[in-house]
Amino acid sequence: MTMQLLHNRYKFEKVLGQGGMGKVYLMHDTNDQKLVAVKECVTKNDFELIARVKREYYFMTQIEHPFIVQATDLFELQGKYFIVMEYVQGITLDEFIKTRKNRIDFLQQLKMSRDICKAITVLHNNGIIHRDLKPSNIVIQENLQPKILDLGIAKSTNEELTEITKTGHMVGTPSYMSPEQIDSTKNTLQNTDVFSLATIFYQFFSWEQHSPFYADGLIQTIDKVHNHKLPPVITKLSNVEAKSIVLSNLLVKALKKDPQKRITSVEEMLKIFDNIIGENFEAIDEKMKKTKNYERFFGEKTSSVAPKNSKKLYIQATFLAIFMVIVLLTASNFLWRTNENTEQQMRDKIASLEKTLRATKGKTSKLLEQVKTLRIHNKSLESNKNDHLQSVIDNLLNPLGDYTKGRQTYLVLSQLKILLFFREHWKPQHLNKMMLALRYVLDQSYKEQELYLKVDLAKTAWRVSGEAISYAAKGEKMYFLECFLEVCFCYTPLHAAPFSVKTIKKHTELVRKSKLNGFLSIRVSKDTPKEALEKLPEISHKYYLLADYYDEQQRTSQNRKMSIRCLEKALQLNPLQPKYIQDMARFYNKLFKLSAFMEQEYYEKSKKLQSDGKKICKVYTRLLPIFQKTLERLND
Structure with missing residues (x-):
């Protein structure tokens, strides 16, 4: 130049x-x-x-x-x-991924991804398909806002979309192209950019140096795009939370090989990103209910699949549980199949001999002897099968105590989930070894800050304790029942689940003798009398309910003071309460202090607190009805 x-x-x-x-x-x-x-x-x-x-x-x-x-x-x-x-000052997203890992948080990544979707949505709304989306064609400016570059192979939606030039060169970058874009015999739809964006976002959130479909050669790359199914991106995240679950499900749907099954537009992706960032959990639930790898907290099934916490405890627990079940079942498959086939043959032979015996009116002693021998043999086979199952359960229980003492939450959780597969073969001696682990999981559900791990811990404790009542020794049934009732009360959506109703009905006499029986009839509603609340057992939850009671009364300094005292008492009884309880306690405390101001000044200063309170309630309203009521009051 x-x-x-x-x-x-x-x-x-x-x-x-x-x-x-x-x-x-x-x-x-x-x-x-x-x-x-x-x-x-x-x-x-x-x-x-x-x-x-x-x-x-x-x-x-x-x-x-x-x-x-x-x-x-x-x-x-x-x-x-x-x-x-x-001229755009900044660095390409490609360089950003290589040099800026751990310099921005997950929320900033979400906002950057949303802005990229905004830009592509504008292109699509103007009838333009980019077709060459990749990190090197996106510049990230100093304010973290993107600029989309290079519309060199973009096409208008009213043009014929051919993917190969006259010279025979492929148009685009294969490791970021959709399968149909690579295959020039197929029409390229608008959601080819959806696939490319999802590939970019997968690389961005997992901080990988290359496209997840990158391979050493062109043929290998094309084969990967067509045939390789990526693991959910959530398995690569260091900090797993509700937002990351929705993101992972979004990318799973956006990376479908078949464009007809893929998310239809970048605009739909944009809406989901807006919901994630805005913590619009109602909209998120609607999206997630349509996927196979999300189970709502209010559902009946116990095997929740949502991962949680910074060490990906839930993912490890789930995959470990699945892996171990496969190994155990595979190892025992031959024996069981052999036993079952042999048993069936035995039953058929016994039936045949008995038929012959009846026909001869019992006169043939030889037949009687054969029937007796075969029955003894069949009983022996059944005994061997039961012995094998007991051996499997014992092998699962042996390390459980060490896992619990070592506070290895994901291993304890996975072992209990696997043991649930064999619940019909539990014996009282097995349940003795499970007691400590059950209590540990329940306590962890209170401490855990991540909502979805909290739910999974609680549901596992709920199911294990509910099933154990039937198989426990007489003197230990009450222990498991009270663990079960504690979960039902502290996580009220589980109280109405069919499994809870069935279990409580089955053990009615035992429930009546329980000190927690009063919890089953109490309802957190505006007309619940204070006297009924005060009769509840002396555990922390009683004082959360009383705090809510005083908060609903006439707004006086005395009532607010009582509300705060009850919250403080609750925290004293259980100092390891989860973050959402502590958030609400701080919120009420601030609100109480503002009540010292004159009315007009109080209302002006409380606006921000109301906003904070709404945010807290929206996140946690599923777990306790207190927050639903508080949210209703804040919206009045």
């Missing part, structure tokens, strides 16, 4: 990079006195390439959006075409 002005206007500054058709320069626009980027396009008189350059310039002038780069000029010089664009 010579030092003279290009096109009598643009002064060379430096080379910014190398594109597919030529270099990109930083130049100074002497007319407008600003820096611009000038893209050199070597077309070599190829009419198709020339048309592509002109089409790219046309697209870049048609759309004005802060997240899409703008073009200002196009000219031809010495057989080369030049597109003049706004």
Whole structure:
């Protein structure tokens, strides 16, 4: 590039990079006195390439959006075409992923992804499919806002979308292309960009250096795009929470190989990102209920599949449980199958002999002897099968005590889940070994801060304790019953579950003798008398209910003081209460202090607190009805 002005206007500054058709320069626009980027396009008189350059310039002038780069000029010089664009300061997303890991948090990643979706949605709404989305075509500015570059192979939705040029070169970057875009025999739909974006986001959230479909050779890459199913991105996240579960489900649907089964548009992805960022859990639930790997807390099944906490405890527990069940069942499959086949043969033979015996009216002693022998043999087979099952259960129980003492939550959780598969073969001696682990899991459900891990811990304790009542020794049944009732009361959605109703009905006499029996009839409603609440056992939850009672009364300094005292008492009784209880206690405390102001000043100062309170309640309203009522009051 010579030092003279290009096109009598643009002064060379430096080379910014190398594109597919030529270099990109930083130049100074002497007319407008600003820096611009000038893209050199070597077309070599190829009419198709020339048309592509002109089409790219046309697209870049048609759309004005802060997240899409703008073009200002196009000219031809010495057989080369030049597109003049706004100069965007920043680094490509490709460089960002390689150099900025751990410098931004998960929420910032979500917002950046949402902004990228906004830009592509604008393109689609203007009838443009990008078709070359990849991290190197997205610049991240200093304020973390994106700029979408390179519309060189973009197509209008009213054009015929062919993927191969006349020269036979593939258009696009295979490791970010959708299967149908690679396969030129298929029509490319608008959601080809959905697949490309999902691939980018998968790489971005997992902080991988390359596309998840990257391979050493072109053929291997194409094969990976067509045939390789990626593990859910949640398995690669270091901090798993409700937001990341929805994100993982979103990418699973966006990475479907079949475009007909894939998310239909980037606009739909944008809406889901907005819901995640805004913590719109109602909308999130609607999306997640449509996927196979999410189970609502209010459902009947116990094997929740939602992962949680910073060490991915839940994912490890689930996968470990599945793996161990497969290993155990595979190991015993041959023996069981052999036993079952042999038993069936025995039963058939016994039936045949008995039929013959009846026909001969019992006169043949030889037949009687054969029947007796076969029955003894059959009983022996059944005994061997039961012995084998008992051995499997013992092997599962042996390490459980060490896992509990070592506070290895995910291992304890996985062992209990596996043991539930064999519940029909539990014996009292097995349940003795499970007591400590059950109590540990229940206590962890109170301490755990991540909502979905909390739910899974509680549901596992709920199911194990409920099943154990029937198999425990007489003196230990009450222990398991009270663990069961404690879960039902502390996590009220489980109280109404069919399994709870069935279990309580089955053990009615035992329930009546329990000190927690009073909890079953109490309901947290506005007309619950204080006297009924005060009769509840002396555990922390009693004082949460009383705090709520005083808060619903006339807004006086005395009632607020009583509400705070009850919350403090609850925390004293159980200092390991989960974060949502502590959040509400702090919220009520601040609200109480504001009541010292004059009425007008109080209402003005409490606006922000009301907003904080609503946010807390929306997150935790599923667990305790207190928060639903508080939310209703805050919305009044």
